[in-house]
Amino acid sequence: MSRSSHRDDFFQTTASLEESNRKASKSRNTNGNPIKLQSKILAVAADPVNSGSIYVAESAGTVRRVILETGEISAVFKGPTAPLTSVCFSPDGKLVFAGCWDKTVWSWDVTSRQPKQKYQGHTDFVKSVICARLAGQDVLISGGADAEIIVFSVSTGERLHVLKGHARGIQDLAIDPASLDLDSSKLVLFSAGSDREIRRFDIPPGAGDLSTTEPLTEHETSVYKLFFDADADLWTASADKTAKCLVRENGWKADLALEHPDFVRDVVVHEQGGWVITACRDEEVRVWNKATGELFHTFSGHFEEVTGLLLLGSTVVSVSIDATIRQWSLKPDELRRAKEESEKKKSPSEEDGEPKVESMLTEEEERELAELMNDDD
Template identity: 70%
Template sequence: MQSLSNKEYFFETTASIEESKRKAAKAKNNNGNPIRLKSKILAIAADPFSQDAVYIAESAGTVRKVVLETGESAAVFKGPTAPVTSVALSPDGKIVFAGCWDKTVWSWDIQSKRPLRRYEGHTDFVKSVITARVGGQDILISGSADATIAVYNIATGERLHVFKEEMRGIQDLCIDPWSLEDPSRIVFFSSGSDREIRQFQYSATDASEAAQPILTHETSVFKIYFDNDGDLWTASADKTAKCLVRENGWKANLTLEHPDFVRDVVVYEQGGWVVTACRDEEVRVWNKATGELYHVFSGHVEEVTGLLLIGHLLVSVSIDATIRRWSLRPADLQRAKEEAKKTGAEEEEKPAPMLTEEEERELAELLEEDD
């Protein structure tokens, strides 16, 4: 029995070493023009005033504004001593918010970088934050692993409402763009670790949840995203991304299969592409109409945690602490596809690695012990 354990340990150790070598070699790649930082990146948000900057949430407890052209950190917002999981900006773009593992939402003045109010009340990690203007009042909505969604008055910090039904931990929140036509109310959706997608309505006089949740996945739904048609795209731990059609009662009409958890999904309407982020380190581009996989952007060396579209530019972030940029212009995408195909063919021509003499001797000894 002991010899079997040793043999298993040998193979496990060898696999771990090989994986470390693989990641170390891959980390040297410059695919996607990486901006290399020092902390795991957990989320990304757009800068409403510039197409050349993004805000990122870091595991080091900071929110960082990064200039994409230069890689420069234009601003760093500090205070939390725990990872920040999510980032959003106020409706006027003057305040940045971050959901944190310390169970609160932090806020900073963007111009001065000065910490402002902390929004409290959750009893577990805050996983998602969004903002909106309802009835002339700016509100913050936060979703937590404590299975609650809280609505706050941004100006006063007052907690206006708490949604808590039969939910489990919240993973993501997303505003229904069709509801923005009515300034007196907001409709938003949540996804969570219980596989259910829920719909909520909030106004100064009413707060309610739709009677029936949307059930389309087998397990946790990490991200939800509305396209220009008002349909809902989902990214799940069941290794699929789906399109849920509004006019068909949120039934799925397209399913994109992945080899691992799907962490995020966005839709590039101009090109007719759906882009997904996966735990297997890859960013995939799919034909929106057919569901056919068109191209895989490879460069990250850890799971991809977030995607953002800025015009034709796709920005991806990862716990490998890099921000990478990929062009979705037709010519650039075609060129990337051809280069990837060429690289893949070259890799196939390489001979399979053999065991070294020392490894063969160790393996033989272990097999003899087992006998």
């Protein structure tokens, strides 16, 4: 009888071996026209000057600019020796920032790719970064695993404010778009934490006292992502396996919950098509009807957890710790075609709701049979 000769197999359970084999098999799919990079991708951001490019933050400590049409790496920003968790740009697009596991925020000149100022103050990983203009001054806002949010002056690196309130680490930051329209003398910042809370902070220019409100607690556990839609309502993604819409006019109460089989890592809204798109730890990218909350289609292709989404026109860009970038079309004809092709791949028994016929072999017997079938001897 054929036996595995791979040394590592002796230290893995049957379940872990099967999972490794499943991922290895799935990794060969070409769904979403994958662009393969060198390490896990932890965050994605749009190129502020070129709609055909994106920036990604990698676990290898690099930021890369990738041309989506060709997969070409057009710029690499180096320096950190620890994973980069997040990426953003200065309002004029001349600087790129990345939060790092080394407890700092790195910055580079976009044109020269040379490292610029490092922003220090956190005592644990930096998990999220965002940049904005406040009363004529560019400010960088970072959230850390130390449960603190720091507001820096971009030009000087000075810490203008330290925002406290969360009991556990910060997962994401988002600026309320309504504050940009109504009052340029302050920013309204929303923060999501591992303590399940979403908090609001009013940030004035310069240094000074800050005000916060009672936290929003619409989720059962960690909130990973925040996204404001065109109505300035707040969409959230959580480890409680839901994405929710928190309605501004209803005191930020949830009026829609999208149920998932695993942690929801990101959420974006495609206004033109009326779609909500979510990224899940189960490797899938899902498209939901925004009005009804019904699942319309699931894009399958990633073979590890999906870590981020980006909308570029009618294209959803997804990134994953499988080190690939994938693109999915939301154009009506192409989305409908993708749904039809997905349904055709289902077996008749699945479509009729009948149970699949289970193998009479044990898992070990199936594996040994597969080895025998592939044995050239």
